[in-house]
Amino acid sequence: MDSLRRSIGRVLALATITMACSAANWLPLESDGVHDPTAPGVKHLQQPAEALKVLPPDTTGNHVRWVEALEKGAINPRDRLFSKAPTQIREDDILLNLNGGMPIVRFPHRAHTLWLDCGNCHDHLFKAKAGANKFSMFAILQGEQCGVCHGAVSFPLTECSRCHSVARSGPSRVPAASPGGGAAPATR
Amino acid sequence: MSRRRATRLGVLGPAALLFAAASLDFVPHAAAEYADVVLNKRAEREGVRPVVFPHWFHRIRFRCKVCHSELGFKMRVGSNDVLMSDIIDGRFCGACHNNQIAWGPERCDLCHTGKPGLPSGIYGGHETGGPGRW
DSSP states (O other): OHHHHHHHHHHHHHHHHHHHHHHHOOOOGGGGGSSSSSSSGGSSSOHHHHTTTTTTTSSSSBBHHHHHHHTTOOOBBBSSSSOOOOOOOOEEEEEEOSSSSOOEEEHHHHHHHOOOHHHHTTTTTSSSSSSSSOOOHHHOOOOOOGGTTTTTTTTTTOHHHHHHEEOOGGGOOOOOOTTTTOSSOEEO | OOOOHHHHHHHHHHHHHHHHHHHHHHOOOOOTTTTTTEESSSSSGGGSEEEHHHHHHHHBOOOOHIIIIOOOSSSSOOOOOOOOHHHTTTTTGGTBBBTSSOOTTOHHHHHBBBBBTSSSSSSSOOOSSTTTTT
């Protein structure tokens, strides 16, 4: 009985430590290295931990799954200030990197158009035609193409399998549409 | 192994470890919240602290396209010339920071909270250790 109590105690202690560690993902503004702790305004600003701990957790970036947060209604960010134009959500997926060595990339338009306007990517970053764009991981890692956002504000480029997500045995293996997924994918 | 060699290893081993730990400490820490932007093209030259723009705070309240499409912020650190006169006239940050949607431009201290000397840039561990750093 004693040993059982002891092991329960150990598990609880371990859980506490784990929780303490995961809560430490978000540094207080005063010690995050970019804010000046002596600046008079800092104490009035919202702390990241307060805002982010209630959102779907991730293992990297802001430690928030932002698309999931939006899809589940955990956040409801405004989509325009002045414009009258309604949000355009595009639902299809594009398969990329069909001939490479890594798993095929499934690009979900929905997850991207929830946040962005078509004009944020088309046509200065990507031509709006499947097959018309040449992608390069080298360019992406340098902050071009997908790397304009991924690696800066969207999930970082260490998360290979989030984009390279479709096993290389034909487009018939496209996984069932996730919350970010959509209709029949176009291929490149 | 001779005793002398073992002693030497016993001293050098921990010393090497200590040195490795100390040099790791010199690698700059990406401590800021992911995607924090420091704006310091003009701030310090004009006598105020740099601005820290937290993407995480703003994306809870606005989708990317509000600022990066409607307000005209280019998606590249350093490529936006934002003057206080623009903000006071309601452009860029001033579209919201106008005392209606968010605090107004006279609340200098709330945005100009950055550490003096920080260069403009995007902070928070966005780098991958990939070619951009090699």
